[in-house]
Amino acid sequence: MLRGIIRGNIVSTRKQDSLVGSKFMEVQIKENDELTDKYIIAIDSVGAGIGEEVLITTGSSARLALHNTSAPADAVIVGIVD
Amino acid sequence: MLRGIIRGNIVSTRKQDSLVGSKFMEVQIKENDELTDKYIIAIDSVGAGIGEEVLITTGSSARLALHNTSAPADAVIVGIVD
Amino acid sequence: MLRGIIRGNIVSTRKQDSLVGSKFMEVQIKENDELTDKYIIAIDSVGAGIGEEVLITTGSSARLALHNTSAPADAVIVGIVD
Amino acid sequence: MLRGIIRGNIVSTRKQDSLVGSKFMEVQIKENDELTDKYIIAIDSVGAGIGEEVLITTGSSARLALHNTSAPADAVIVGIVD
Amino acid sequence: MLRGIIRGNIVSTRKQDSLVGSKFMEVQIKENDELTDKYIIAIDSVGAGIGEEVLITTGSSARLALHNTSAPADAVIVGIVD
Numbered sequence: 546m547l548r549g550i551i552r553g554n555i556v557s558t559r560k561q562d563s564l565v566g567s568k569f570m571e572v573q574i575k576e577n578d579e580l581t582d583k584y585i586i587a588i589d590s591v592g593a594g595i596g597e598e599v600l601i602t603t604g605s606s607a608r609l610a611l612h613n614t615s616a617p618a619d620a621v622i623v624g625i626v627d
Numbered sequence: 628m629l630r631g632i633i634r635g636n637i638v639s640t641r642k643q644d645s646l647v648g649s650k651f652m653e654v655q656i657k658e659n660d661e662l663t664d665k666y667i668i669a670i671d672s673v674g675a676g677i678g679e680e681v682l683i684t685t686g687s688s689a690r691l692a693l694h695n696t697s698a699p700a701d702a703v704i705v706g707i708v709d
Numbered sequence: 710m711l712r713g714i715i716r717g718n719i720v721s722t723r724k725q726d727s728l729v730g731s732k733f734m735e736v737q738i739k740e741n742d743e744l745t746d747k748y749i750i751a752i753d754s755v756g757a758g759i760g761e762e763v764l765i766t767t768g769s770s771a772r773l774a775l776h777n778t779s780a781p782a783d784a785v786i787v788g789i790v791d
Numbered sequence: 792m793l794r795g796i797i798r799g800n801i802v803s804t805r806k807q808d809s810l811v812g813s814k815f816m817e818v819q820i821k822e823n824d825e826l827t828d829k830y831i832i833a834i835d836s837v838g839a840g841i842g843e844e845v846l847i848t849t850g851s852s853a854r855l856a857l858h859n860t861s862a863p864a865d866a867v868i869v870g871i872v873d
Numbered sequence: 874m875l876r877g878i879i880r881g882n883i884v885s886t887r888k889q890d891s892l893v894g895s896k897f898m899e900v901q902i903k904e905n906d907e908l909t910d911k912y913i914i915a916i917d918s919v920g921a922g923i924g925e926e927v928l929i930t931t932g933s934s935a936r937l938a939l940h941n942t943s944a945p946a947d948a949v950i951v952g953i954v955d
């Protein structure tokens with residue numbers, strides 16, 4: 546899993562039906578308490594907002610965090626770091 | 628998920644039967660609003676064209692965005708960024 | 710699989726229900742007996758602690774090491790190196 | 792998906808039974824029409840030969856391109872670029 | 874798939890029950906006939922030893938090469954290069 550800070554959200558009106566309602570967040574990855582120059586786009590599942598530090602699950606496991614587990618998602622925010 | 632700009636399309640006449648009809652797009656990845664030197668080839672599922680900014684899902688989840696979910700695809704364009 | 714040294718743990722109170730009880734560890738990856746500057750966050754499944762050297766399984770296979778195999782996890786500590 | 796040029800083939804007599812008959816090709820990855828210094832080994836499924844430019848699917852989706860979909864393969868050549 | 878030279882083995886007494894009996898090998902990756910500075914840990918399934926050149930399958934496909942296909946493994950040695 547990855548951790549990082551949410552830097553922005555991405556709006557996509559024309560998208561797959563199964564992704565309607567998904568909130569796409571761009572997250573800057575943090576490693577060993579330092580920010581890196583790596584970014585990932587993840588769907589929020591816990592109500593996280595810009596500036597918050599979050600945990601991200603990637604790959605096919607990510608879908609298990611969504612209501613619609615057959616949505617074509619490969620990265621989901623699964624927790625907010627305290 | 629990844630975001631990027633579609634730079635071109637790739638034509639393959641001799642291919643797996645289950646990929647017939649697929650549109651292969653080469654996409655330049657964008658991170659934190661800046662273009663990177665990373666590229667990925669993704670199958671279009673939303674009618675995106677060259678020059679448009681798109682969202683891409685990778686891995687086995689990508690197949691869920693295709694009509695034929697048993698096609699050997701590992702990257703699919705699932706949305707167009709506004 | 711990856712090996713590395715556990716450097717810390719990450720606390721997340723607001724998280725997916727299926728991850729309640731999971732211990733998130735930040736692990737510094739080791740390659741060829743040398744520490745690298747790569748880090749990964751993995752859920753512990755073997756009672757490992759900070760400073761211990763561990764084996765990590767990533768991707769969808771990782772979930773098979775958890776009691777709840779439908780938890781959205783993509784990296785799990787599956788062994789402690791002697 | 793990835794594209795690249797087939798540079799050689801790899802012979803393995805002692806291997807998993809389910810891989811008997813597989814042709815392992817070493818492919819040099821191409822991005823944005825330029826060759827990179829990245830290589831991957833993929834199983835051929837379309838009759839491609841050394842020097843040809845091909846499309847490769849990676850991950851668990853790759854297996855769907857093989858006759859034996861339970862073979863332990865993670866990269867398969869699924870098309871030849873025109 | 875990846876190729877590389879087995880450089881050592883890793884001993885883990887305290888591990889997941891489903892991994893008991895697995896031989897964990899550290900493999901130095903080779904690309905285009907040259908050794909790289911990348912390493913991966915893979916479970917042996919073909920009786921390979923230190924110094925031998927091998928083929929490795931990664932991801933969920935790797936498990937298909939093991940007797941216990943529900944073991945939490947993400948990299949398995951599936952062949953020995955001639």
